[in-house]
Amino acid sequence: MNIKKILPQLLTLLVVILIFGFFSYNAQVNMENRGITFGYGFLSQESSFDVQFSLIEYDGSHSYFRAYLVGLLNTILVSVIGIIFATIIGVVVGIARLSNNYLIERTAAVYVEFFRNIPLLLQIFFWYFAALRALPLPQDTEPMFGVFFLTIKGFFVPAFVWNNLDIFIYSIIAAIISIIFIRIYARKKQENEGIQTPVLSISIGLLIILPLLSFLFGGVDASVEVPVIKQLSQSGFTYEGGIKLPPELISLALALSLYTATFIAECVRAGVQGVSKGQKEAAASIGLTPNQVLKLVVMPQALRIIIPPTTNQYLNLTKNSSLAAAIAYPDLVLVFAGTALMQTGRAIEIVSITMLTYLSLSISISIFMNWYNKKIAIKEK
Amino acid sequence: MNKLNFLQPDKNNLNTYLYTGTILVALSIFIVFINSFFKKDLISFLPGSISFFLPLILGFIGLHLIRIDYSGLKFLDSINKNINTNNFNAFLSLLIVFVVIKSLPPLLSWFIIDANIAGDSKDVCTGSGACWTYIKIWFNRFMYGMYPNAEQWRINLSFIALAFLGTIGFFATEKFKKYLTLYYVVVYPIIAFFFIFFFISGGPIFFDFSYGIIAAVISIIIGFLIPSKFKMYYFIIVPITLYILLKYVFFYEELIELGKLEALEWVETGAWGGLSLTFIVSFFCLIFCFPIGLFLSLGRRSDFPIIKYFSIGMIEFWRGVPLITVLFMSSVMFPMFLPEDMFIDKLVRVIIAISLFEAAYVAEVIRGGLQALPRGQYDAAKSLGMGYWKMHILVILPQALKLVIPGIANTFLALVKDTPLIFVVGLLEIVGMLNLAKTNPEWLGFAMEGYVFASVLFFIICYAMSKYSYNLEQKYKTER
Numbered sequence: 001m002n003i004k005k006i007l008p009q010l011l012t013l014l015v016v017i018l019i020f021g022f023f024s025y026n027a028q029v030n031m032e033n034r035g036i037t038f039g040y041g042f043l044s045q046e047s048s049f050d051v052q053f054s055l056i057e058y059d060g061s062h063s064y065f066r067a068y069l070v071g072l073l074n075t076i077l078v079s080v081i082g083i084i085f086a087t088i089i090g091v092v093v094g095i096a097r098l099s100n101n102y103l104i105e106r107t108a109a110v111y112v113e114f115f116r117n118i119p120l121l122l123q124i125f126f127w128y129f130a131a132l133r134a135l136p137l138p139q140d141t142e143p144m145f146g147v148f149f150l151t152i153k154g155f156f157v158p159a160f161v162w163n164n165l166d167i168f169i170y171s172i173i174a175a176i177i178s179i180i181f182i183r184i185y186a187r188k189k190q191e192n193e194g195i196q197t198p199v200l201s202i203s204i205g206l207l208i209i210l211p212l213l214s215f216l217f218g219g220v221d222a223s224v225e226v227p228v229i230k231q232l233s234q235s236g237f238t239y240e241g242g243i244k245l246p247p248e249l250i251s252l253a254l255a256l257s258l259y260t261a262t263f264i265a266e267c268v269r270a271g272v273q274g275v276s277k278g279q280k281e282a283a284a285s286i287g288l289t290p291n292q293v294l295k296l297v298v299m300p301q302a303l304r305i306i307i308p309p310t311t312n313q314y315l316n317l318t319k320n321s322s323l324a325a326a327i328a329y330p331d332l333v334l335v336f337a338g339t340a341l342m343q344t345g346r347a348i349e350i351v352s353i354t355m356l357t358y359l360s361l362s363i364s365i366s367i368f369m370n371w372y373n374k375k376i377a378i379k380e381k
Numbered sequence: 382m383n384k385l386n387f388l389q390p391d392k393n394n395l396n397t398y399l400y401t402g403t404i405l406v407a408l409s410i411f412i413v414f415i416n417s418f419f420k421k422d423l424i425s426f427l428p429g430s431i432s433f434f435l436p437l438i439l440g441f442i443g444l445h446l447i448r449i450d451y452s453g454l455k456f457l458d459s460i461n462k463n464i465n466t467n468n469f470n471a472f473l474s475l476l477i478v479f480v481v482i483k484s485l486p487p488l489l490s491w492f493i494i495d496a497n498i499a500g501d502s503k504d505v506c507t508g509s510g511a512c513w514t515y516i517k518i519w520f521n522r523f524m525y526g527m528y529p530n531a532e533q534w535r536i537n538l539s540f541i542a543l544a545f546l547g548t549i550g551f552f553a554t555e556k557f558k559k560y561l562t563l564y565y566v567v568v569y570p571i572i573a574f575f576f577i578f579f580f581i582s583g584g585p586i587f588f589d590f591s592y593g594i595i596a597a598v599i600s601i602i603i604g605f606l607i608p609s610k611f612k613m614y615y616f617i618i619v620p621i622t623l624y625i626l627l628k629y630v631f632f633y634e635e636l637i638e639l640g641k642l643e644a645l646e647w648v649e650t651g652a653w654g655g656l657s658l659t660f661i662v663s664f665f666c667l668i669f670c671f672p673i674g675l676f677l678s679l680g681r682r683s684d685f686p687i688i689k690y691f692s693i694g695m696i697e698f699w700r701g702v703p704l705i706t707v708l709f710m711s712s713v714m715f716p717m718f719l720p721e722d723m724f725i726d727k728l729v730r731v732i733i734a735i736s737l738f739e740a741a742y743v744a745e746v747i748r749g750g751l752q753a754l755p756r757g758q759y760d761a762a763k764s765l766g767m768g769y770w771k772m773h774i775l776v777i778l779p780q781a782l783k784l785v786i787p788g789i790a791n792t793f794l795a796l797v798k799d800t801p802l803i804f805v806v807g808l809l810e811i812v813g814m815l816n817l818a819k820t821n822p823e824w825l826g827f828a829m830e831g832y833v834f835a836s837v838l839f840f841i842i843c844y845a846m847s848k849y850s851y852n853l854e855q856k857y858k859t860e861r
Contacts, residue, residue: 009687016691023718030717101470102463103477117843118836119798122812126836129819130829319703326804337709347713351706359701366697 027348034345040353042344043068049339051330053246064340071335072357078252078331079318085257086317087310090264097269108265116262121323123259127251128327138229138237147226153238155245156227163221171214172207179203248329252321260317264310271306272298304376311369315362322358332357390449398446399457405443409436410478417483437475444471503824515827516834519818523811523834526654532646536657539576543664546572570668571598577661582648596623650728651807656838658810662732663797669736670796671789674743679773681748692744699741704799707734712806731803739796746788750781783857790850794843811835 043065055073096108135152149156186197227242283297324331337354390398424432464474495510506512600619680692711734762772801812815831
């Protein structure tokens with residue numbers, strides 16, 4: 001071992017240890033001065049604050065851990081909504097960017113350039129403070145299709161009231177499992193005999209028929225609960241029944257999906273353009289129909305380019321959803337790193353839990369992506 | 382005269398199809414135009430739904446009629462090729478044209494026709510349009526935050542001087558070209574720092590920071606005289622020693638007092654704000670995050686396990702958490718880690734936090750460039766007897782950085798777009814100022830104008846940056 005190899009490493013290690021030692025020593029002194037002891041025991045204490053919007057039952061008498069769960073679920077909710085809409089808009093715009101129609105291509109380009117060059121926070125503020133504030137009051141709202149009410153207090157949509165919901169869910173799971181088996185079977189048949197099975201139409205059929213059967217024979221029953229206007233005071237109205245989507249959620253989901261969609265659109269465009277022309281021509285020359293060319297040759301190769309950066313965008317969207325704190329949507333950062341921190345004063349514990357939550361999420365996704373990339377990478381002989 | 386088949390227009394009856402089609406398309410656009418700009422419904426005598434869809438149907442038939450391949454008319458061919466290739470495309474094109482015509486009048490009236498800009502109170506804003514008076518009155522605040530009006534010339538002067546010094550590269554003669562990198566990486570940031578430290582702040586805000594800067598300057602100057610064999614250890618040891626010497630031995634506070642311009646009033650960082658703060662934060666973060674990112678990316682590819690895993694840890698940590706939690710950490714958790722009597726300014730904390738955060742992204746981008754280089758480049762450099770640093774500075778990095786210009790530009794763009802987040806620690810750059818102005822009781826209800834104004838500003842800045850990076854990419858593109 002020569003000194004040239006060891007010295008830099010030792011120095012780095014020394015500096016890191018020194019910095020950490022310095023920080024932890026100070027932290028200890030500071031906490032002693034303020035009379036707090038380090039520990040995560042506070043998580044089981046009563047939280048005694050309320051949260052505006054929660055997916056699980058929660059009020060002030062629940063523990064801080066429950067408050068953490070409420071925040072986490074709200075973060076996941078807005079991320080999932082954002083991811084779904086961002087994917088739909090992104091794919092449509094990405095394909096529009098490739099259109100041979102000049103007007104469509106330009107419109108999509110303007111959309112992409114415009115929305116991705118404006119800070120996300122500004123867009124969230126715009127939707128929340130400017131655009132959604134222009135909506136009518138509950139009592140002046142015209143219903144859309146008779147059942148949807150878009151008001152300044154939020155978006156009121158009808159809710160389904162289910163009987164035997166579990167059987168319905170089992171039927172969907174059964175449909176999905178059978179679709180997976182059919183795909184495997186179809187693939188084997190394709191490889192062994194070269195015969196194509198219409199997987200898509202069978203899948204759609206299964207997805208419709210099995211839940212339908214559960215309605216007919218499984219005793220599943222659903223009715224719709226339409227929101228009804230209700231007077232609270234002289235001039236205060238609201239809607240009762242159905243599901244209320246608060247304006248914070250709407251503006252956050254809207255801004256997140258419109259912003260992230262621009263990046264997904266560029267990923268889609270790059271992916272489809274990344275498939276060389278020769279591939280399409282070769283596929284056409286061996287007699288595949290245009291649909292088969294798209295399904296069997298272009299899409300598998302394009303997806304290989306599209307999926308990794310798109311997953312990255314999903315991750316970005318999830319991390320960006322923490323901007324919710326700016327408009328008081330009760331996500332993880334606002335509920336836990338905001339309100340709970342103010343109440344307990346346990347800065348180190350709470351900020352570390354919040355960071356670890358995001359960190360574990362993104363590291364698990366990146367491990368999954370590494371595995372996926374290895375799996376789909378072209379195996380050169 | 383050939384038989385007319387309206388379902389399949391062909392070249393033989395070109396004129397008939399062309400005239401009928403053009404008239405139909407023009408008619409449909411005319412109806413929508415009149416309806417939209419003059420609020421007159423020309424076809425109101427028809428029943429509701431038909432009169433709603435009639436322009437679309439007319440235009441669709443018209444476009445179908447003029448869809449003639451190889452007509453020989455250049456204009457017609459180009460229209461058919463670009464917006465009218467098949468029925469579906471024709472339908473979408475028509476829809477886009479109609480939507481644009483429909484949305485122009487409301488937009489125009491909001492932005493210009495019904496908007497107010499005269500006067501200096503909100504009373505003049507009675508129309509249905511935008512109230513640009515609000516922007517006019519608050520313009521100063523949106524640009525400079527709470528910085529005292531009488532002192533704003535200091536910000537202007539600093540920015541003009543820095544902009545001028547920044548463009549010097551374009552005017553440099555051949556003789557000085559080789560020093561440009563040194564200038565931009567070392568000299569320019571230091572000049573900028575002194576401008577902001579002595580001129581915009583005018584006071585003792587960056588204390589600790591400036592010990593470090595001065596130590597770095599002295600050590601770099603001496604560094605040129607040191608034999609290259611010891612350079613690496615030198616750059617680790619000397620700045621730290623100098624820093625400690627300056628702080629505890631040489632009574633540095635008195636040096637600072639000497640350098641302070643007595644005539645300038647001290648403005649604390651809490652009063653800085655508006656667009657100028659956006660620029661200051663993004664400028665410093667940009668300067669700091671690039672070298673940190675560069676070292677992290679080199680560290681991640683290093684052969685030394687400790688350095689390698691330290692770099693991986695740093696990169697993955699900062700990339701895994703949202704910026705807002707990093708800022709939370711810098712504002713509520715970081716003071717717990719410092720001695721009781723030590724205080725670091727809010728702005729400095731924010732700049733360090735954002736720099737570290739973006740450095741992780743820069744590191745990953747640069748790593749992409751390093752990985753893209755063929756092994757032969759490393760082997761060739763080594764076979765010439767180059768050491769690690771010489772090989773990287775002369776051979777590897779110039780090529781790798783060229784490859785990743787778009788990626789780095791994207792990271793810098795993200796940085797500029799992330800600056801509004803500093804509202805978390807209570808610093809109000811332009812978006813924060815907008816939110817403050819919005820809640821002013823005298824000026825309630827003008828949120829839209831403010832956000833539109835800021836959006837336009839950010840769009841101009843970011844779009845210009847992305848176009849510039851595209852130009853750079855084209856300029857440095859080399860055949861491989």
